[in-house]
Amino acid sequence: MMDSSEASHQIIADLLAARTGQHLTESRRWRVNSALAGIFREHGISNVDQLVCLLAQPRAGPESPDLSQDVVEALLNNETYFFRDKPTFDQLPHEVLPELASRRAHAKRLSIWSAGCSTGQEVYSLAMxxxxxxxxxxxxxxxxxxxxxxxxxxxxxxxxxxxxFEVQRGLGVTQMLRFFDETSGGWQIREEPRRMAHFRQHNLLAPHPGRQPFDLVLCRNVLLYFDRTTRAAAFDRLASAVAHDGFLMLGAGETVVGQTDRFAPCPRRASFFEPLQDARQPRLMRAG
Known part of the structure; x- marks a missing residue:
């Protein structure tokens, strides 16, 4: 039988999974108390048992703060930085984007989706x-x-x-000076890259957010927080989001091998994957 703290941690884990699909493994539970420290202070409590009691109370009204959403937000890992995993990212301007440009030369249109974009550095890196x-x-x-x-x-x-600290992670001095203005509140990205970038809240397990499939989808260091079943469902969603001749980009060290039959690795392109037209009859992949 679980003690109260164990049961409370399980309730928190179930809440995170229900809202985001992320699986709070035993190895990640050590950080729950530190991640929720701000919520503890705000509500004058000191442990997850008290938090679960607060979560069980009905909200005062639709305009009152949603404590459960605050808990989920606190538990999410928003680690990111500009041009993350640079050797992988460098394949974009030198190999992947030129190939997509040749395939879209007639339409002269590219659509790119950063799934799990966190605080935006990946999208602005693309814009730059x-x-x-x-x-x-x-x-x-x-x-x-x-x-x-x-x-x-x-x-x-x-x-x-x-x-x-954030602009120094991944950006050179030249890029900082070209694309950002230093203000009293921090470094503000300039209009040129900013007007290309659009952001919205979206759950990866929901239908993809585009009007049409995307030419390139980046989903890096997101799937590793899912259990195997949820990860397979996410790959199905991603497969519906990538154009038949587009690409999926995962994080360094992530792969589709043994995870899904909806994608296959791109030869000689680490972290890039192509959708399979028919999972039962894999098509021949282009060399490149």
């Missing part, structure tokens, strides 16, 4: 790539969408305002 190749992409329509299950992260992404 396109801005740095302005002549190459002249006349093109570039659509960059970032989504995250966290409202708090999406608000931060939309603001485009970052601390000194």
């Amino acid at each position: 790539l396109f801005a740095e190749q302005k002549e190459r992409w002249a006349g093109w329509t570039i659509e960059l969408l970032g989504t995250d299950v966290s409202n708090r992260a999406i608000r931060a992404a939309r603001s485009g305002l970052y601390s000194q």
Whole structure:
């Protein structure tokens, strides 16, 4: 039989899974108390047992704060930085985007989705790539969408305002000076990259947020928080979101092998995967 704290931790874990699909494994439960410390202070409590009691109380009204959402937000890992995993990211401007450009030369339109974009650095990194190749992409329509299950992260992404520490993670001095203005509140991203980027809250397990499939989907370091069953469901959602001749980009060290039959690895392109037209009859993959 579980003691009260164990039962309370399980309730918190179930809440996170229900809202986000993320699985709070035993190895991750050690950080629950530290992640929730701010909520404990705000409500004058000291442990998860008391928190669960508060969660069981009805909300005062529809306009009152949603404690359960605050708990979920606190437990989410929003770790990110500009041009994360640079060797992998460098494949975009030098290999992947040029190939997509040749496939979309007639339409001159590219749509890219960053699923689990956190506070926006990944989307703005993409915007900077396109801005740095302005002549190459002249006349093109570039659509960059970032989504995250966290409202708090999406608000931060939309603001485009970052601390000194955040802009120094992944950005060179030249990029900082070209694409950001230093303000009293932090480093504000400039209009050129900002106007390409759009953000909205979205759960990866819901139908994809585009009007049509995307040419490129980035879903990096998100699926590792799902259990095997939920991860398979997420891959199904991602498969419906990627154009038949588009690409899926996962995090460094992540793979589809043994996880799903909806994608296959791209030869000689680490962390990039192609959708299979028919999972029962895999198509031949292009070399590249």
